[in-house]
Amino acid sequence: MHRRLLSRSILLALGTVSAGGAIAAEAAAAEASAAAGTAPTQLDAMLVTGTRASNRTQFETLAPVDVFTKEDIKSVESTDLKDVLAQLVPSFVVQRLPMADGQVFVRPATLRGLSPDQTLVLVNGRRFHRSALLGNRGAQAADLAQIPTSAIKRIEVLRDGASAQYGSDAIAGVINIILEDGPGTEITAGYSQYSQGDGASRDFSARTGWALGDYGSLTVFAETSDSDATSRTRQRPDAIAFQAAHPTLAVPNPVQRWGQPDLESRRVGFNLKANLSDTLEAYAFGLYSHSDGVSDFNWRNPDTTAGAYRTTPIFPGWNLRDLYPVGFSPKYGNVQNDLQLVGGLRGEITPKLRWDVSASYGRNAIDYSLDNSINASLGPKSPTSFDLGRLTQTEKNANADFNYEWDVAALSKPINVAFGGEFRQEIYQVRAGDPASYAVGPGAAAGLEANANGAPGFSASQAGQWDQRSKAAYVDMEVPLGNRWSIGAAGRYEDFSSFGSTVDGKLSARFEITPDVALRGTVSTGFRAPTPAQLNTTSTTQGLDTRTLQIFTSGRLSPNDPLAQLLGAKPLKPEESRTASLGLTWRTGMGLSGSVDVYRIKLSDRFSQSASFAIPAGTPNPLGYTSVNYFTNDFDTTTTGVDVVGNYLRDLGAGRMTLTLAYNFNRTRVDSGSTSVATNETQRILFEERLPEHKGSFTGNWETGPWSFMARVRYYGPWTDSTGNAVGDIYQRFGEMAFLDLAASYRFNDHHSLRVGADNVLNSYPDEATFQASRGLIYSRNAPYDTDGGNLYAQYRFTY
Numbered sequence: 001m002h003r004r005l006l007s008r009s010i011l012l013a014l015g016t017v018s019a020g021g022a023i024a025a026e027a028a029a030a031e032a033s034a035a036a037g038t039a040p041t042q043l044d045a046m047l048v049t050g051t052r053a054s055n056r057t058q059f060e061t062l063a064p065v066d067v068f069t070k071e072d073i074k075s076v077e078s079t080d081l082k083d084v085l086a087q088l089v090p091s092f093v094v095q096r097l098p099m100a101d102g103q104v105f106v107r108p109a110t111l112r113g114l115s116p117d118q119t120l121v122l123v124n125g126r127r128f129h130r131s132a133l134l135g136n137r138g139a140q141a142a143d144l145a146q147i148p149t150s151a152i153k154r155i156e157v158l159r160d161g162a163s164a165q166y167g168s169d170a171i172a173g174v175i176n177i178i179l180e181d182g183p184g185t186e187i188t189a190g191y192s193q194y195s196q197g198d199g200a201s202r203d204f205s206a207r208t209g210w211a212l213g214d215y216g217s218l219t220v221f222a223e224t225s226d227s228d229a230t231s232r233t234r235q236r237p238d239a240i241a242f243q244a245a246h247p248t249l250a251v252p253n254p255v256q257r258w259g260q261p262d263l264e265s266r267r268v269g270f271n272l273k274a275n276l277s278d279t280l281e282a283y284a285f286g287l288y289s290h291s292d293g294v295s296d297f298n299w300r301n302p303d304t305t306a307g308a309y310r311t312t313p314i315f316p317g318w319n320l321r322d323l324y325p326v327g328f329s330p331k332y333g334n335v336q337n338d339l340q341l342v343g344g345l346r347g348e349i350t351p352k353l354r355w356d357v358s359a360s361y362g363r364n365a366i367d368y369s370l371d372n373s374i375n376a377s378l379g380p381k382s383p384t385s386f387d388l389g390r391l392t393q394t395e396k397n398a399n400a401d402f403n404y405e406w407d408v409a410a411l412s413k414p415i416n417v418a419f420g421g422e423f424r425q426e427i428y429q430v431r432a433g434d435p436a437s438y439a440v441g442p443g444a445a446a447g448l449e450a451n452a453n454g455a456p457g458f459s460a461s462q463a464g465q466w467d468q469r470s471k472a473a474y475v476d477m478e479v480p481l482g483n484r485w486s487i488g489a490a491g492r493y494e495d496f497s498s499f500g501s502t503v504d505g506k507l508s509a510r511f512e513i514t515p516d517v518a519l520r521g522t523v524s525t526g527f528r529a530p531t532p533a534q535l536n537t538t539s540t541t542q543g544l545d546t547r548t549l550q551i552f553t554s555g556r557l558s559p560n561d562p563l564a565q566l567l568g569a570k571p572l573k574p575e576e577s578r579t580a581s582l583g584l585t586w587r588t589g590m591g592l593s594g595s596v597d598v599y600r601i602k603l604s605d606r607f608s609q610s611a612s613f614a615i616p617a618g619t620p621n622p623l624g625y626t627s628v629n630y631f632t633n634d635f636d637t638t639t640t641g642v643d644v645v646g647n648y649l650r651d652l653g654a655g656r657m658t659l660t661l662a663y664n665f666n667r668t669r670v671d672s673g674s675t676s677v678a679t680n681e682t683q684r685i686l687f688e689e690r691l692p693e694h695k696g697s698f699t700g701n702w703e704t705g706p707w708s709f710m711a712r713v714r715y716y717g718p719w720t721d722s723t724g725n726a727v728g729d730i731y732q733r734f735g736e737m738a739f740l741d742l743a744a745s746y747r748f749n750d751h752h753s754l755r756v757g758a759d760n761v762l763n764s765y766p767d768e769a770t771f772q773a774s775r776g777l778i779y780s781r782n783a784p785y786d787t788d789g790g791n792l793y794a795q796y797r798f799t800y
Helices: 002-014 029-036 070-074 081-088 237-245 376-381 442-446 532-536 562-566 678-689 770-775
Strands: 065-069 092-094 109-111 119-123 152-158 173-179 184-194 201-211 216-227 262-277 280-296 331-350 353-371 386-406 415-432 464-481 485-496 500-514 517-528 539-544 551-557 575-587 592-609 627-652 655-673 694-704 707-716 719-722 731-734 737-747 752-759 791-799
Touching (some): 065 070, 070 081, 070 152, 081 109, 081 152, 109 119, 237 770, 376 442, 562 627, 592 678, 678 719, 731 770
Parallel strands (some): 119 173, 551 627
Antiparallel strands (some): 065 152, 152 173, 184 791, 201 216, 280 331, 386 415, 415 464, 485 500, 500 517, 517 575, 592 627, 627 655, 694 707, 707 737, 719 731
16 A cells, blocks of 8 residues: 555656646645745645646746636636636737627637737647637637636646747747546536626536545536627617618618627536556546537628629519618627547656656537528529538647656756657648538629628638648756756757758756745747648638728638739748746745746747738639738747736735736837838737737735635726728727726535626726727727626535
């Protein structure tokens, strides 16, 4: 029995080795603080992310890592992990994006103002697959909303470049989601609604875990969420004019809706650990998510939408007014299925040499549909509902990781040496939609618009399957140079089937000025490899010009497309980064802890969309594009910033008070490339001004007896929006915003508790988006915060 207990302790220390090799350490924060001789602080939590040593605490890391507990996660009223992180992480921003095609459902989220796919997402230290959607400027990132918040034990956010440790995507940092693995049962039921009476959400989650004797543990979880739509809309001026011109018709008010979609989500999963022998453990976990949502599109005015309502001898007697007499607003549907499965073995060869091998499979599939629409070029033969096709992202990973504690006589502590390899395959598939969804019918010759009106389906020429393989090897060392100095070095070689190899490195250092004050710094290089979807696919989108109120159709071409190459497209290559950071971290016996970290991220060959081009005269244009663009590596940027995090814990009256300050300043400037000239001014403004440079929060918690109270102030600095017009963008600068959140909890006994609260309790709204008023939009759809007003909620929790 003694041997078994010893081996289990070793396996806990070994923990989880990530795709880049983070070694997990499971230990109590109180033990860490006791060893340091101080009172417990926020910086005493043991870490998984950013280090391979088995005894690192948050205070001892060579780079900044935020740790958010289960209670921190529960303090945010949302089952969407993106919303949770947006309130907890100062440099993390997520947008709502109503009426933005697939981004209504897969919302882009950014860390340190960089692209969504420049942040690596891990679950239990394993790479989490990407979404099938290509979002803002072509970014293809993991969708955090697929991970159930009720299944999370803690979240660790590494705010530092880490490509040398983890591989592609870790330019801005790493978000590691650690799943629950302990015994016990928890059931939560919640209800929320906006102060304007819409957007009701009904949420339910259940989790239970069992200790399987001396043989391991099993945790299973399930979560459901049903959310109604919101609407922050005024009647469009042209709809008012249409009603006046046709008084006998009953025009809906409003004719289209700006707000969150109707959305139903179901998520289930498990987390398993099994001791096979004294020195061998098997582990596995899985996550499955299904969601179904519907959103509005722009209203089609019968008096002005000539491309749909035109009459022609080609279809004698057919008039779309007979079908849609008051116009129509297409309904955009999104059905998403997401799966992640991971299994592995870990153990020890000797007490100093440990190993971990694993394999993972991830898949995200999105089916798109369109209702209440028409393909006008087909006339009376057109359906009004369309299957637009499916996008599928599939990823397969295999990892072998080793960790060796190397005793050196001249050093008081062993050198930690980690090394290993990884193989990855990404497959991207596009399935064509109904032929009617992309058909160019006979009416096109008379000016009737082709394709499903609102969102053209994926055509047979756009359909296909593409893959990319990569193999990597890495080494990572952490060297203690006495009691005060420690240094680290990491190197990674990775080879991709699509474009060749890359080598990246990282150097880190930490110096303890006193046992409770330390300086830390890193320099590193990094990369983000273009995905098969970015390398090969094309897409078609429709929009409404806010000046002309006419529908326009844009094509985004593959860089390999002959027309794109004619317009100047070049083969895509990896984005490359150089990152430097310097920080000061501290803790005290009085409960005060914190850190200040400054950073500079230099990105070259940054990925985005080119300027839009008119179709050259004489060039075939079967899909009726108004303009086209393509993906390109055509510019460089420099991002500078500072993160400030502070925590204060103390007794107050009969209770315990916790104060947390989190602030980020982040500024990006375009250094060179097409975005620095007038031909692509919109891209420059979007990179430099689309997100606030300042974002912060101040949170206070007080617990006394069965009561717990929370107050949080969230702050966002000024930012700039653009219209995305086909005939020239209009810009609007929005001022700073602050929101106040309040909540109170009461614990009836050891099993039952109730929490009530309000996000944005003062019902604050930003300035109105005057440049979008012609479409009925009140508040900018690109806002970096929720624009639906106050949200009231109640949650009941049962634990056992």
